[in-house]
Amino acid sequence: MLGLSKKDTTFLLVVIFLTLATPFLLQPFPESSALAQFNAGYPDLMQRFAIYGIFAIGFNILFGLTGYLSFGHAAFLGVGSYSVVWMYKLLSYNVVPGLILAVIMSALFALLIGYISLRRSGIYFSILTLAFAQMSFNLAYSVLTPLTNGETGLQVYTNDPQVLMGAGSPSSPHFFGIVMNESTRLEISGWLFTLNNGYYFCAIIAIIVFYLSLRIFRSPFGTMLRAIKTNQTRMNYTGLNPRPYTLAAFVISGMYAGLAGGLLASMDPLAGAERMQWTASGEVVLMTILGGAGTLMGPVLGAGFIKYFENIFSKINDNILHSWFSALPDGLEDFIVFMFHPFIGKGWHLTLGLLFMLVVIFLPGGLIEGGTRIWNAITGKNRKKKKHDDAEHHPKPTAHVN
Amino acid sequence: MDAIILQVLNGLDKGSAYALIALGLTLIFGTLGVVNFAHGALFMLGSFCAVTLQKILSLSFTVEDPTQKDFLGNPLKVDTPYIVSWFGDATGNAILNWSVPLAILFAIPVMLLVGYVMERGLIKHFYKRPHADQILVTFGLAIVLQEVVKYFYGANPIPTPAPDMFRGSVDFGVMIGFAQNEIIYPYWRLVYFLFSALIISAVFAFLRFTTFGMVVRAGMADRETVGLLGINIDKRFTIMFGIAAAVAGLAGVMYAPINSPNYHMGMDFLVLSFVVVVVGGMGSLPGAVLAGFLLGILESFASMNEVKSLIPGIDQIIIYLVAIIILLTRPRGLMGRKGVMEE
Numbered sequence: 001m002l003g004l005s006k007k008d009t010t011f012l013l014v015v016i017f018l019t020l021a022t023p024f025l026l027q028p029f030p031e032s033s034a035l036a037q038f039n040a041g042y043p044d045l046m047q048r049f050a051i052y053g054i055f056a057i058g059f060n061i062l063f064g065l066t067g068y069l070s071f072g073h074a075a076f077l078g079v080g081s082y083s084v085v086w087m088y089k090l091l092s093y094n095v096v097p098g099l100i101l102a103v104i105m106s107a108l109f110a111l112l113i114g115y116i117s118l119r120r121s122g123i124y125f126s127i128l129t130l131a132f133a134q135m136s137f138n139l140a141y142s143v144l145t146p147l148t149n150g151e152t153g154l155q156v157y158t159n160d161p162q163v164l165m166g167a168g169s170p171s172s173p174h175f176f177g178i179v180m181n182e183s184t185r186l187e188i189s190g191w192l193f194t195l196n197n198g199y200y201f202c203a204i205i206a207i208i209v210f211y212l213s214l215r216i217f218r219s220p221f222g223t224m225l226r227a228i229k230t231n232q233t234r235m236n237y238t239g240l241n242p243r244p245y246t247l248a249a250f251v252i253s254g255m256y257a258g259l260a261g262g263l264l265a266s267m268d269p270l271a272g273a274e275r276m277q278w279t280a281s282g283e284v285v286l287m288t289i290l291g292g293a294g295t296l297m298g299p300v301l302g303a304g305f306i307k308y309f310e311n312i313f314s315k316i317n318d319n320i321l322h323s324w325f326s327a328l329p330d331g332l333e334d335f336i337v338f339m340f341h342p343f344i345g346k347g348w349h350l351t352l353g354l355l356f357m358l359v360v361i362f363l364p365g366g367l368i369e370g371g372t373r374i375w376n377a378i379t380g381k382n383r384k385k386k387k388h389d390d391a392e393h394h395p396k397p398t399a400h401v402n
Numbered sequence: 403m404d405a406i407i408l409q410v411l412n413g414l415d416k417g418s419a420y421a422l423i424a425l426g427l428t429l430i431f432g433t434l435g436v437v438n439f440a441h442g443a444l445f446m447l448g449s450f451c452a453v454t455l456q457k458i459l460s461l462s463f464t465v466e467d468p469t470q471k472d473f474l475g476n477p478l479k480v481d482t483p484y485i486v487s488w489f490g491d492a493t494g495n496a497i498l499n500w501s502v503p504l505a506i507l508f509a510i511p512v513m514l515l516v517g518y519v520m521e522r523g524l525i526k527h528f529y530k531r532p533h534a535d536q537i538l539v540t541f542g543l544a545i546v547l548q549e550v551v552k553y554f555y556g557a558n559p560i561p562t563p564a565p566d567m568f569r570g571s572v573d574f575g576v577m578i579g580f581a582q583n584e585i586i587y588p589y590w591r592l593v594y595f596l597f598s599a600l601i602i603s604a605v606f607a608f609l610r611f612t613t614f615g616m617v618v619r620a621g622m623a624d625r626e627t628v629g630l631l632g633i634n635i636d637k638r639f640t641i642m643f644g645i646a647a648a649v650a651g652l653a654g655v656m657y658a659p660i661n662s663p664n665y666h667m668g669m670d671f672l673v674l675s676f677v678v679v680v681v682g683g684m685g686s687l688p689g690a691v692l693a694g695f696l697l698g699i700l701e702s703f704a705s706m707n708e709v710k711s712l713i714p715g716i717d718q719i720i721i722y723l724v725a726i727i728i729l730l731t732r733p734r735g736l737m738g739r740k741g742v743m744e745e
Contacts, residue, residue, distance in 0.1 A: 069534045120729060123437050123533050123684075127676050128729055131722040134673055138722075143715030278673060282541060289538060342553050350553065353545030360539045361527065 008214060015210060015297070019203045022046055023193050030190035037315060040308050043183055043196035044267075049304045050202035051263045056287045056299030057206075057213050058256020062249050063285070064294035065222060067229035071126045071281050072113065072133030076106040076254045078140065078276030080261025082147070085154045085271045088173070092164035093156075095173050095180070095201075095266040099259065106258020107251055114250035118243060121232070133278055140273040153272035173266050175201055180267055198267050205263065209256060210300070216252070217296060225249050229294075257284075286356050292366030301367050306352065313348040404575060404584045409702045411574065415591040415660060417698020418598035419445075422653035423675040424682060424690035425602060426646035432622045432685045433639045436525055437533050439540035442672025443547040444647045447516060448654025449663035450551055451509035453560050456501040459485055500565045502659055509655045510648055517647025521640045544668065552665040559662035564590045568659075594656050601652055602691055605645070609687075618642055622685075677725040683738020693736055697721050 004012060018025065027041030040046070059073055083105045084098030091097055117128040140148040148154055156162075173180045180198035187193075216222050227235050228242045235242050265271050274280070283306070291302025321337045321344070328336065343351045363370050423445055430438045462483040470478040486494030497504065524543065528536045563569070568589040575585035609615035621628045621635040628635045654663075661667065674697075682693030703709060705717035716723075728735060 067534070069537065116726065116730065120733060123537070124680065124729060124733065126534075126537060127680050128726065130673060131677055131725050135719045135722045138718035139715055142718050279669070285538070285541075342550075347549065347553060349545060350549035353542050353549055357524075357539055357542035357546065360535060360542060361524075364531075364535065 002211070003215065004218070008218065011296075012211060012214060016207050019050070019207055020200075022049070022203065023195055023199065027191060027193055031192045032190060037320075038312060040311065041194060043181070043194055043199055045307065045311055046196065046199045047202050047263075047267045048307045050199065050206045051260050051267070052284070052287060052303035052307055053300040054202075054206050054209055054263065055257055055260035055284050056291070056303040057210060058253040058260070059284045059288050060253075060293060060295075060299040061213055061216060061225075061256070062253035063288055064299070065217070065225035065229060066246050066249050068118070068121065068246060068250070069126045069285070070117075070129040070250070070253075071278060071285070072117075072129030072131075073253070073257050073284055074276050074278065074280035075113070075133040075136040076110060076257035077261035077264070077280060078136065078271070078273065079106045079109050080258035080263075081265040081271035081275055082140075082154055082261075083258070084262040084265035085156065085269060088156045088162070088265075088269055089154075089160040090163065092162050092166075092169055093171065093173050093269070094164070094169075095175055095262075099262045099266065102258045102262030102265075103255050106261070107255045109258075110251045110254025111247070114247050114254070118246050118250060130278055130281070133276060133281055137273055137276040137278070140276060148271075148273060150273070153270055155270050173198075173269055202263055202267070205259070209259065210296075214296060221245070221248070286352070288366075290356060290359050290366055292368030295366070295368045298366050298368040305367065310348055310352070313344050313351060314346070316344045404580050405706070407575075407578075408585050408587075409706060410699050411585070411587050411591075413699030413702035414595045414695065415698075416701065417695040418595050419653055419657055419671065419694075420675055420678045420698050421691045421694025422598050422601060423650055423671055424678040424694045425605060425687060426650040426653075427675055427679050428682070428685060428687050428690040429605075429642055429646040429649070431679070432687070433618065433642045434521075434525065434529065436528065437536050437540070438525070439537050439672065440520070440544040440547065441540075441646075441650055442668030442670070442675065443544040444513065444516065444650040444668070445654040445657075445671055446551065446663065446665065446668030447547065448509055448513060448651030449562075449658045449667065450555060450654075451512055451651060452502050452505040452562050452655045452658040453555065453663055455505040455508045456562055459483065459498055459501050459504075463487075502562060502564055502655065505655045505658075506652060509651045513648040513651030514644040516651075517644035518640060520647065521643040525643070526640075544672070548665050548668065555663075555665065557665060559664040561662045562658040564593075564659035568593055590659050594660065597656050598653065601649060605649060606687070608645075614638065614641075674721060677721055679735075681725050681728045681735055683735025686735065686737040689735055689737030697724065700724065 002009070002012075023041050023046060025041075026046065027039045029035040029039055040049075055073075055077065059070070063069055080102035083102040084095065087098030087101055113129065113132045117125055117132065120128060141150055170177070170179045175197075178197050178201070180201060181196070183194045183196035183199075185192065185194055224240070224242075224245050227240075228246060232242055261271075261275065264275070287302035287306050288299045289302070290305060291300065292298025318337055318341060321340055322333065325333045325336050341347070359366060365372075423441060426444070427438060427441050430436055430441070460483050462481040464479050464481055466477040467480045468477050470480070472478045483494065483498060485497050488494065489497065520543070524539065525536075528539055571586045571588045572592060573582060573585070574587045574592075576582055609619055617628065617633055617635070618638055621633075621639065625635055675694075678693045678697055679690055681697060682689030682691070701717065701720055704720040710717055
């Protein structure tokens with residue numbers, strides 16, 4: 001189906017099901033229970049899952065396939081956001097023209113940056129992209145203020161032209177009349193589900209771009225990108241020039257980032273320069289590595305993981321910890337709370353940094369590799385394989401004679 | 403003319419900081435071949451060494467002074483630092499006042515230890531892994547260090563003043579034959595420049611004139627052969643990592659009065675220092691120092707009003723712009739050796 005193999009079709013269908021059912025799956029605890037704080041099924045967070053998922057999928061096309069580590073992808077995120085808000089200001093709150101412009105602008109931007117940066121590889125490439133992103137960030141803050149509104153951030157004012165704004169058009173971002181921040185609430189025996197228009201909009205786009213990335217992964221183009229990662233010199237000797245391929249990958253991933261940035265502004269009609277800062281670029285690197293670079297689902301998992309725990313960890317405070325461990329003797333309870341204290345609430349970044357280091361050190365393949373290892377350990381797949389080594393180099397142990 | 407000299411001077415202090423951090427980065431890269439994204443965090447740790455020492459020295463106890471009354475008529479509570487009560491008024495206050503320079507003595511062992519632990523505990527395991535992995539793990543470490551500092555010291559900048567003696571400004575113009583008040587330069591920035599010049603020459607002298615330095619230089623040129631000669635080069639490289647950390651730390655200690663330490667200052671400097679290293683040439687020590695000062699001065703020229711009105715925003719991007727041009731036209735940097743990371 002859709003040019004995919006049978007296995008991939010099943011995979012895609014599972015992904016589609018999971019994405020569409022997210023508002024239900026992430027709400028496993030009834031509203032009144034003590035565990036309700038672990039629910040993640042509210043619109044704001046789910047939108048971020050989908051958007052950062054798109055961002056990470058795009059980053060993965062560059063980093064996962066070609067191995068080029070860009071530290072400047074946040075610049076495209078910013079460009080996308082600014083484009084969308086500008087379209088709000090000039091046309092109307094319909095997100096479609098903005099998103100189209102966001103993708104085009106970030107593609108042009110990526111073409112320029114990529115054309116220059118890709119002349120170098122390895123660490124030089126990382127530093128070049130970092131330099132470009134920091135440059136964009138600094139410019140957005142200072143000289144480009146007429147375009148970006150500097151520190152305040154770009155937003156829609158009442159005296160903006162908005163030429164396409166009809167009398168009945170909604171006054172917040174919408175998709176041909178479907179208003180993004182409206183939702184349907186379903187209450188089923190204690191469980192509360194929020195079906196948000198914005199989330200479904202993001203989710204459908206996420207599914208489409210996921211399908212595209214699946215096709216890229218399976219295409220000859222994708223194979224070529226993997227060849228660049230594996231051995232660029234050998235590729236050169238074969239008579240292939242890797243640069244057009246890397247540039248294409250860079251532009252594609254830039255477009256993904258621009259789309260993600262545009263969607264951020266579609267959910268909340270604001271764009272600020274801090275979206276372009278290099279810590280934001282670092283975040284998408286974290287997501288991709290944490291999930292598993294070069295795998296299809298990894299970056300999405302990483303994005304979801306980071307955004308979910310960012311939310312949960314930031315919400316937990318000492319009182320909640322005390323209530324969890326209240327069964328323990330007082331001294332022990334205080335001690336445990338004291339031990340956990342630096343890692344929760346505002347300390348979430350500390351947890352993230354530690355987690356990230358642990359993943360890079362022990363699990364370079366990310367969560368996906370961890371999952372595979374556990375799966376193999378359960379099913380005993382690898383153990384069986386080892387026994388089938390060739391007999392010549394690994395002779396069977398002979399029984400002792402005496 | 404005086405404007406030019408003023409801008410050169412203004413560029414020197416930032417340039418000194420860039421040069422010191424870039425020197426450490428290059429030492430690490432040249433010896434161990436590791437790209438250390440946590441180097442900015444080491445700079446920040448140095449600054450917080452100064453803060454810590456200041457806090458320790460001003461630990462005080464409270465006594466009620468019956469001779470003085472506060473506005474409610476109660477005996478006034480007076481905080482007396484232990485230092486002052488131990489050493490007497492004059493010496494105690496002098497020590498307090500000089501806490502930043504004293505922090506140098508405190509920072510050297512601390513930073514050497516931090517560097518040693520970092521190398522043995524973490525970086526050691528990453529020699530064989532690709533540069534991307536090294537960047538990622540040190541990036542993670544930088545986040546962790548930053549957050550730990552934030553946890554203990556809070557998110558706000560902590561003012562760490564220089565000794566009273568250096569608080570004012572020097573009328574530099576008079577010394578070299580200009581009219582009065584033409585070229586005014588704060589004392590502490592002058593101190594910072596001289597200090598960094600001292601550190602830089604010390605590092606170079608150490609590498610040049612000691613046997614240890616000779617072995618390290620030999621190891622940088624050809625690690626394997628030095629190892630085959632029966633020299634434990636790994637141990638020396640570990641010590642070099644400690645020294646690089648100490649250099650970054652000292653740069654941070656002395657920078658504390660110029661810019662009140664906050665937890666993210668390392669990251670701000672790191673990006674620029676990397677650019678400096680690349681401009682100077684990956685693996686070239688003189689290149690790193692030269693590029694540090696050059697870019698510092700260039701940045702201060704770009705922030706002149708005349709230049710800014712000509713090309714708006716140039717002061718924000720000049721360093722990156724230079725780096726991009728250098729990388730594209732001369733990938734090995736200003737003084738980079740041929741064949742080092744040149745691809």
